[in-house]
Amino acid sequence: MKEVKCECGHVNPQGTILCESCGRLLEDNEKEKQLIDMRYEGSARRSQTYNKTIIDKIWNFFSSVKVGVSLIIILLIASSLGTIFPQEMYIPPLLPASEYYGEKYGWLGKLYYDLGFHNLYSSWWYLILIAALGISLVIASLDRVVPLYRSLKNQRVKRHESFLKRQRMFHVSDAELPEEASAKIKAKLAKKRYKLREEDGDLLAEKNRFSRWGPYVNHLGLIIFLIGGMLRFVPGMYVDEILWLRDGETKSIPGTEGRYYLKNNQFIFEVYDKDKDEKVFKDAISKVGTVVKNYQTNATLYERQGDIIPGETPKLEKVRDQSIQVNKPLKIDGYALYQVDYKLGEMSKMAFKLENKQTKEQFGDLVVDLYDPKMSYDLGKGYKVEVMSYFPDFEFNEDGEPATKSRVPNNPAFIFNMITPDKPDGEVSFVAIRQNLEPLGENDYKMTFAGIETKNVTALTVRKDYTLWIIGLGGLIFMIGVVQGAYWNHRRLWIRRINGQIWTAAHTNKNWYGLKRELDEVFADSGIDAPKDQEAEDKKE
Amino acid sequence: MVELSSNFLFTAFILYLVGILFFGGAIKDKRHADKKAGPNRWAKIGIIITIAGFVSQLIFFILRWIASGHAPVSNLFEFTTFFGMSLVGAFIFIYFMYKTPLLGLFTLPIAALIIAYGSMFPRDVTPLIPALQSYWLHIHVTTTAIGQSILAVSFAAGLIYLVKSVDQQKRTKSNIWLEVVLFGLVSTLGFVFVSSYFAATDYSVNFNYINKDGQPDTEKYSLPALVGPYQYEMTDQSRFEPLFKTPAIISARKLNTVIWSIGAGIVLYGFLRLILRKRVAAAIQPWTKNINLDLVDEIGYRSVLIGFPVFTLGGLIFAMIWAQIAWTRFWGWDPKEVWALITWLFYAAFLHLRLSKGWHGQKSAWLAVIGFIIIMFNLVAVNLVIAGLHSYAGS
Ligand code: HEM
Numbered sequence: 001m002k003e004v005k006c007e008c009g010h011v012n013p014q015g016t017i018l019c020e021s022c023g024r025l026l027e028d029n030e031k032e033k034q035l036i037d038m039r040y041e042g043s044a045r046r047s048q049t050y051n052k053t054i055i056d057k058i059w060n061f062f063s064s065v066k067v068g069v070s071l072i073i074i075l076l077i078a079s080s081l082g083t084i085f086p087q088e089m090y091i092p093p094l095l096p097a098s099e100y101y102g103e104k105y106g107w108l109g110k111l112y113y114d115l116g117f118h119n120l121y122s123s124w125w126y127l128i129l130i131a132a133l134g135i136s137l138v139i140a141s142l143d144r145v146v147p148l149y150r151s152l153k154n155q156r157v158k159r160h161e162s163f164l165k166r167q168r169m170f171h172v173s174d175a176e177l178p179e180e181a182s183a184k185i186k187a188k189l190a191k192k193r194y195k196l197r198e199e200d201g202d203l204l205a206e207k208n209r210f211s212r213w214g215p216y217v218n219h220l221g222l223i224i225f226l227i228g229g230m231l232r233f234v235p236g237m238y239v240d241e242i243l244w245l246r247d248g249e250t251k252s253i254p255g256t257e258g259r260y261y262l263k264n265n266q267f268i269f270e271v272y273d274k275d276k277d278e279k280v281f282k283d284a285i286s287k288v289g290t291v292v293k294n295y296q297t298n299a300t301l302y303e304r305q306g307d308i309i310p311g312e313t314p315k316l317e318k319v320r321d322q323s324i325q326v327n328k329p330l331k332i333d334g335y336a337l338y339q340v341d342y343k344l345g346e347m348s349k350m351a352f353k354l355e356n357k358q359t360k361e362q363f364g365d366l367v368v369d370l371y372d373p374k375m376s377y378d379l380g381k382g383y384k385v386e387v388m389s390y391f392p393d394f395e396f397n398e399d400g401e402p403a404t405k406s407r408v409p410n411n412p413a414f415i416f417n418m419i420t421p422d423k424p425d426g427e428v429s430f431v432a433i434r435q436n437l438e439p440l441g442e443n444d445y446k447m448t449f450a451g452i453e454t455k456n457v458t459a460l461t462v463r464k465d466y467t468l469w470i471i472g473l474g475g476l477i478f479m480i481g482v483v484q485g486a487y488w489n490h491r492r493l494w495i496r497r498i499n500g501q502i503w504t505a506a507h508t509n510k511n512w513y514g515l516k517r518e519l520d521e522v523f524a525d526s527g528i529d530a531p532k533d534q535e536a537e538d539k540k541e
Numbered sequence: 542m543v544e545l546s547s548n549f550l551f552t553a554f555i556l557y558l559v560g561i562l563f564f565g566g567a568i569k570d571k572r573h574a575d576k577k578a579g580p581n582r583w584a585k586i587g588i589i590i591t592i593a594g595f596v597s598q599l600i601f602f603i604l605r606w607i608a609s610g611h612a613p614v615s616n617l618f619e620f621t622t623f624f625g626m627s628l629v630g631a632f633i634f635i636y637f638m639y640k641t642p643l644l645g646l647f648t649l650p651i652a653a654l655i656i657a658y659g660s661m662f663p664r665d666v667t668p669l670i671p672a673l674q675s676y677w678l679h680i681h682v683t684t685t686a687i688g689q690s691i692l693a694v695s696f697a698a699g700l701i702y703l704v705k706s707v708d709q710q711k712r713t714k715s716n717i718w719l720e721v722v723l724f725g726l727v728s729t730l731g732f733v734f735v736s737s738y739f740a741a742t743d744y745s746v747n748f749n750y751i752n753k754d755g756q757p758d759t760e761k762y763s764l765p766a767l768v769g770p771y772q773y774e775m776t777d778q779s780r781f782e783p784l785f786k787t788p789a790i791i792s793a794r795k796l797n798t799v800i801w802s803i804g805a806g807i808v809l810y811g812f813l814r815l816i817l818r819k820r821v822a823a824a825i826q827p828w829t830k831n832i833n834l835d836l837v838d839e840i841g842y843r844s845v846l847i848g849f850p851v852f853t854l855g856g857l858i859f860a861m862i863w864a865q866i867a868w869t870r871f872w873g874w875d876p877k878e879v880w881a882l883i884t885w886l887f888y889a890a891f892l893h894l895r896l897s898k899g900w901h902g903q904k905s906a907w908l909a910v911i912g913f914i915i916i917m918f919n920l921v922a923v924n925l926v927i928a929g930l931h932s933y934a935g936s
Contacts, residue, residue, distance in 0.1 A: 065897035069890050076886040083876040083923070090875075104753075105790060121874045272668045280543055280608050284665035295671050326671035327867050338869040339671075461869045471871070475858050482850040510846070510896075513839040 008160075015049035020154050023163035035166050035534060038507055041151035047143045062136045063143040071133045078129060082120035085112050134226045141219045152212060157197050157204040159494055161503070167494075168535050169506035169515065173528035177495075177502050181526045188522045189493070203495040212509065214485020221478030228470035239464035243337070246346065246371075247455040250302070250316075255462050256335060261302040261316055267342055267456040270294040295339050297324045297458040301332060324460065334464050341459030347409050349453040352431070354383060354418060357446055363420075365450065370409035382421040385447070389415040394432055402430075418445045491515055493522075493531075504531040543666055546604035549597045550622065550656075556594030557629065557653045560645065563587030567642035568828050584642035591645065592633060598626045609666040612679035616667050620682065621659025621920065627690035628652040631844070635694055639840055643832050647697040654729050661736040677863035684855025685881070689916050691848030692888065698841035699909030704822050705829035705837070706903055715903070719822045722910055727813070727821075728806025732798070735805045739764050746780040748773040753789045760794055768797050838902055841909050842895060849888050856881040880919040887912055 004012045004026055006019040016026055018041060047063040050056040061067055085105055088097045097118055101109035116123050164170060186196055186203070194205040232238045239255035245264035253260045270293040274285040277293075285291055302316035322330050329336040348370055353362045364379030368387070376386040389402070394413035397403035402413065413432035419425075423444065430437040431447050489511050496503045504523075508515040516533060523530035567583035580588070602623065605613040613619040632648040700722070707715045745763055750770035752758040760770050769775070769783030770793035787793040810821070817824040860881060861871035872878060891908045894900040900908070 065893055069893045069898070072886050072890045072893070076883050076890070079879050079883055079886070082874065083879050086876075087874055089873075277668065278610065280666040281668040284663075284667040287663070287665065288667075291668050292670050293668065327675040327677075329866065329869075336869075340869060463869055468865070468871075475861070479850065479854060479858065482853060486846045486850055511839070511843065513836060 013049075015045065018151075018163060019160070020151060022156060023159040025160075025162045025166075035168055038167070041148065045143050045147050059139055059143070062132075062139040065140065068133075068136045068140055071129065071136055075129050075133060078120070078126060081117055085109060085118070087120065088118045091118075130226070134223060137219045137223055141216050145216050148212065152209060155204065155206070157199040157494075158202050158496065159505075161498065164494060164496065164503050164505040167505035167507055167531070168512070168533060169504075169519070169531040170534055171504050171529050171531040173502045173504070174500075175502060175528050176500075177497070177526075177528055181528075185495075185522055185526050192518060192522070194491075194493070201497055203493075205493040205495075206491070208488040208490050211484055211488035212490045214481050214483075214488075216481070217484060218478045218481025221474050221476070221481055223474070224477060225471055225474030228467045228474055231467045231470065232465075237466045239335070239462060241462040242340070243460045243462055244457055245297070245299075245460065246348065246457045252314075253335070253337070253462055255464060258308050258314070259304055260319075260332060260335070261304065261314070262337070262460075263300040263302065264458055265298040265300060265321075267458040268294060268296040268298065269342060269344060269456070270296075295326055295342060297339055297460065299324055299330065299337075301330065334466065336463045338461045338463065339458065340461045343457040343459075345454040346457050347412060347452050348455040350412060351450040351452070352385075352447045353450050354379060354385060354420075355446055355448045357444060362448075368414070370412050373414075382419075384419040386417040386419065386426065387414060388417050388428070391432075414447075415439075416447055418443070418447065420445055489514070491518070493519065502528050504528070506531045542604055542608040546601045546608065547664070549601035549604065550660075553594040553598035553601065553626075554653060554656055556590050556597060557649050557656075560587050560591040560594060561649045561653070563590060564642045564645035564649065565828075568646060568831070580640050580642055584640075584645075587642060587645055588633070588636055591629060591649065595626065595629050595633060598622075598629070602626065605666070611669055611674075612683065613666075614679060614682040614686070615669055615673055616662070618659050618662040618664050620686065621662070622656050623683065624686045624690055624920070625652045625656035625659065627687045628655065628693050631687070631691045631694050631848075632697075635840065635844060638843075639836065641832065641836065641840070643701060643829060644694075644697060644840065646828065647701055648694060651693070651697060651726070654726060654733070657733045658729055661733060661740075672867050675863060675867055677859065677866060681855055681859035681863045684851060684859055686855075688848050688850075688852030688855050689884075689920075691844050691851060692916065693913055694844040695841040695848070695909040696913035698837050698844065699906035699913075701829055701832065702834060702837045702841065702906040703903065703910070704825055705832060706834060706906075707822065709820060709823035709826055716820060716822060718907075720820055723821045724806060724810050725914075727810045728802050731805025731807075731809050732802035734809075735764065735801050736798075745777075747776040749776060750774070750793075751789060755789070762794050762797060764797060764801050766793075766797055767800050768793050770794070834902070838905060841905060845888060845891060845909065845912075849892065852888070853885060857885055876923050877919065880915070880923050884912070884915050884919060887915055 004014055004016055006012060006022065006024055006026060008019060008022040008024060010019055010022065012020050012026065018024070019026055045063075047060045051060060085101065091097065091100050094100075095103065097113060101113040101118060103109075105112065112118060120126055186205075189196060189205045192207070194207045197204045197206075241254035243251060243254055243262065245251055245262065247264055247266055250261055250263040252258050253262050272281060272285050272291045272293045274282045277285075281291075298321070300321050301319040303319050305315040305317050308314065319332070324330045324337055324339050326339050329338045331337075349367050350370060351365060351367045353365055355362045363381070363383045366377040366379065366385055368374075368377075370392060373387050373390050376384060378384050391402055391404040391413040392407055392409040392411075393405040394411045395403055395405050402415075411433060413430070413435075416429050416431060417426040418429060420427075427443040427445055428438070428440045429443060429445075429447055430439055431449075436446060489508050491506070491508045493506045494504065506515060506519060512533065516530075519530040563583050564587040567581055567587055570581050570583050602613060605619070614623050628648065629652045632645060632652070636644060703715070703719050707713070707719055709716060740763060744765065745761055746766055748760045748762070748766075748770050750758060750760060750773040752771075759776075760773075765781045766775075766783040768785045768787055771787060771789040773783070773786065773793075775782065787796060813821055813824075860878065864873065864878075865871040891905075891912060894908070895905055
């Protein structure tokens with residue numbers, strides 16, 4: 001590495017603008033400027049020093065704030081595009097996305113779909129943008145943090161005239177600074193929490209240096225946050241399952257590998273009642289109609305005892321009873337169960353009577369459990385009904401034959417064989433809601449419908465998310481960093497006695513007005529002037 | 542109690558208007574406006590009145606909270622008025638840092654406008670749906686509003702900067718855009734006037750129409766219909782017949798409101814131009830004569846610097862905590878969330894441009910104006926037009 005030697009004898013790394021020791025200007029072309037760029041105290045940054053290999057070039061690209069800001073702005077614009085029409089996950093599930101956008105929003109919607117904007121936030125290019133932002137954050141921070149550390153640590157009390165002269169806040173007073181006045185200034189500075197260092201009557205007062213680390217702390221927080229987001233793609237870190245449970249039903253909680261079971265004792269659905277609930281809501285409720293008050297699953301959590309033995313019913317031990325509501329998930333062992341959906345009045349049982357069509361005489365009741373119908377129902381005295389086929393969610397398929405869409409009893413249908421003393425081989429009857437067909441010819445008997453029972457069904461989302469800690473930590477660090485950088489600022493004041501004059505200069509990384517006000521107070525009636533803003537004077541001229 | 546609380550809101554509103562007059566007086570009083578001597582008597586009275594208004598609105602907020610049993614930030618009326626109140630609060634806070642009455646002259650009208658705008662939405666106390674029954678929601682909403690309002694102070698400072706520094710001698714891009722921004726404010730006022738007038742006269746007109754799902758539906762307008770809904774049939778015969786129909790996917794009622802607001806804005810603005818005989822910005826320019834541009838620039842920057850962490854905390858971090866509890870995931874790319882992210886990215890860009898590219902002065906002022914437009918877009922357009930999970934939507 002090439003090095004630059006200052007007149008004072010200190011050896012600086014190549015690219016240094018201000019000598020790390022005495023603060024003398026080292027770069028010739030900087031000497032023309034009236035004010036120096038103090039952002040990194042004029043110390044050498046890697047990106048300013050090397051530009052040869054491809055790695056240097058990549059490094060320099062990502063360390064540039066211009067690139068960083070461009071990435072932020074591109075990301076901002078890209079994000080807004082995704083809100084023009086709803087994302088795919090928010091469209092109603094009636095139509096496939098390929099038809100939905102065109103149908104609903106015309107050619108613009110079609111274009112939106114064709115460009116892939118219906119899934120914008122998980123598109124490859126959006127993820128690349130985020131990754132680039134992350135890389136930029138890492139490189140830009142590394143590029144600056146080391147030099148900044150070096151120079152802030154190596155601060156000298158005595159700074160070279162060329163350094164002081166080029167500070168934005170600067171003044172030379174042709175006056176003495178008697179001991180008394182000097183002590184007063186120091187007392188005032190100390191009261192304002194400046195830390196003072198003195199060398200041969202020269203002074204450096206400094207405060208809030210830690211705020212300089214704010215941006216680096218907040219960028220670190222962001223990086224941790226992004227890493228947390230990435231870990232989501234690692235198997236085992238993240239579980240997202242759905243569990244449908246009917247009233248009274250017990251099921252293994254998916255994702256827990258058979259360890260936990262949940263029983264839904266009852267699902268509760270409540271709406272606000274304009275007469276019974278608080279009177280203040282009356283107007284709003286009458287205007288809007290129904291407003292939902294509560295979705296709640298009264299659940300019991302069980303834990304399985306012993307190993308899983310296939311085919312055997314597991315032995316369960318109750319852990320606790322708990323009601324699960326929106327905003328009040330059930331938590332166990334890193335898993336959380338959230339109330340997310342429901343279905344009211346799903347058919348659970350259907351009751352029939354066997355009836356002689358001519359005499360209207362009825363022979364016994366049978367109640368069919370729609371989740372688990374029996375093969376046959378013996379009604380006694382030689383009467384018996386066999387279930388030949390069961391279609392829980394009945395439809396005619398493409399070939400015109402009876403079939404079932406799903407296993408959920410939305411539209412149950414049966415083919416019964418009715419065995420009676422006078423028809424020992426039985427008569428076949430097809431029974432569905434409001435339908436009664438006799439596919440094999442005229443029957444003497446029929447199944448009459450005698451009512452249904454319904455149950456409510458709850459849907460719970462099962463989550464396990466081991467990335468939340470990391471993401472939360474990232475957020476916390478980010479907050480600490482922004483507050484640190486935004487609510488404090490780093491201020492420095494140099495006072496030197498040079499050739500019978502008093503030289504004062506001051507610097508802050510932001511909030512110059514505050515610094516000025518503070519210094520005006522500090523120097524008030526001390527006989528010398530506070531440093532003046534050279535930039536403001538520039539403007540006036 | 543709700544009735545009583547509304548009186549306090551009204552009182553607050555009036556006090557803000559009076560406060561504007563006093564801050565105006567403070568500027569006109571040539572003797573010591575914005576001089577070293579500190580604020581003059583007008584300014585002192587102005588800030589006292591402003592604080593009284595703020596306290597009055599705080600009482601409104603507390604009473605309504607007691608009456609409804611939940612923090613009153615759960616519908617558009619409540620949220621918007623709370624935002625207005627936070628803006629006044631942020632102004633009071635920053636006033637004591639910089640003692641500039643001119644900032645009051647710009648911030649208070651904006652706050653009053655926001656409150657008046659919010660009051661045009663249904664004011665009923667609404668019960669909370671299950672997703673909103675969480676104290677995290679209230680923490681999230683209030684912190685976000687406070688953060689946004691501090692950021693909005695930078696808009697006021699930016700406006701002052703632009704009004705003072707943009708050359709009004711000749712027509713430039715800058716002063717045209719500045720007029721556009723002012724026109725936006727005037728249109729909001731137009732919306733308030735028109736809505737209040739027709740609400741006071743109990744105007745309504747009803748339609749049967751075909752909604753965006755192809756189903757017959759009904760719609761009630763509270764302004765005369767210039768545009769009618771898709772395949773409408775008017776059920777009140779004596780009313781004004783719409784001039785146009787909209788396609789099914791556009792909400793005709795909302796479009797109608799927008800047209801009325803812009804129309805009223807044009808009339809008001811035209812009227813202003815007629816009496817002022819110059820650009821509106823040129824007319825208010827003399828008010829800014831005595832202010833120091835560097836100071837205004839600094840106020841704008843500081844308010845972004847103070848507001849950004851608060852907004853991050855409320856609009857992103859608390860939002861994520863609540864979303865994790867209520868919606869099972871801390872982030873879901875819902876439009877409202879995305880726009881909060883956009884706002885955040887925008888102000889991050891603002892800070893970087895300022896710090897590294899040295900974007901001070903006018904550039905920085907324009908950025909503050911754009912930032913405020915993004916915030917308002919999220920508050921108004923995303924709720925009313927895009928409308929996702931955040932169920933303020935609808936009215
Ligand atoms: C969304 C992403 C980002 C956020 C929220 C963020 C936030 C911040 C904040 C709040 C500051 C302090 C600003 C001030 O005090 O005025 C800062 C400074 C900075 N940021 Fe970022 N930043 C982000 C991305 C980036 C990127 C991609 C780069 C890459 C070039 C970058 C480079 C810097 C630099 C160089 C500083 C100045 C550091 C110093 O003064 O020592 N930032 N950032």
